[in-house]
Amino acid sequence: MNPYVRDRINRKLETLSDERLYQILDYVEFLESKYAEKPAPVTNVFQKFTDGVEDTLRAGGLAAGTVVEAVGFLNKAMGVLNNVAQTTKTVATDVVSTARTVADQIGAPPSGAAPSSAPVSSAPAPAAPSPSEPPVELRNQPPAA
Structure with missing residues (x-):
């Protein structure tokens, strides 16, 4: 838009009442619907x-x-x-x-990065009991007769 024409229009608009400005708005929207050379800004x-x-x-x-x-x-x-x-x-x-x-x-690892195979904690993992040993609850009980 030509800045000189825009400034001149603004000077003219400043002298008008709100009622007349709405009439001008209606006319500008009509002109836009008929003759716009580019789409209105979003x-x-x-x-x-x-x-x-x-x-x-x-x-x-x-x-x-x-x-x-x-x-x-x-x-x-x-x-x-x-x-x-x-x-x-x-x-x-x-x-x-x-x-x-x-x-x-x-x-x-930053978010979005593939997780590494190294454990996150530096503490050693607890050892799993061997399959031949009874669970902890049964180790301290007397043998059944």
Whole structure:
């Protein structure tokens, strides 16, 4: 998009009421449906939801000011949810990084690597009783008569 034309349009839009801006939005969406040269940018789920609510409120005949306030509230909520999602992603990345660091320090194979044939513990495995010896419970009992 030509930045000079965009800036000029923005200057003109700033002088109009919300009601007229919604009329312009409707016209731009009409033009987009007829003459778009490239697909519209993909929006996230939160933005699609907000746009749907906005369209529903407008179709219900609410005043433009009421719709603007509702959409403003939804955009604030969307910002909070985006921050939560980003924070969750950051925490998950930190947990994975820490787990890899700990695994490297204790010598365990990193996740996704094939396990080695060496035992993880350095303690010797307990010896299994030989097949000719009775189990431990029976060794200390007197022989049956």
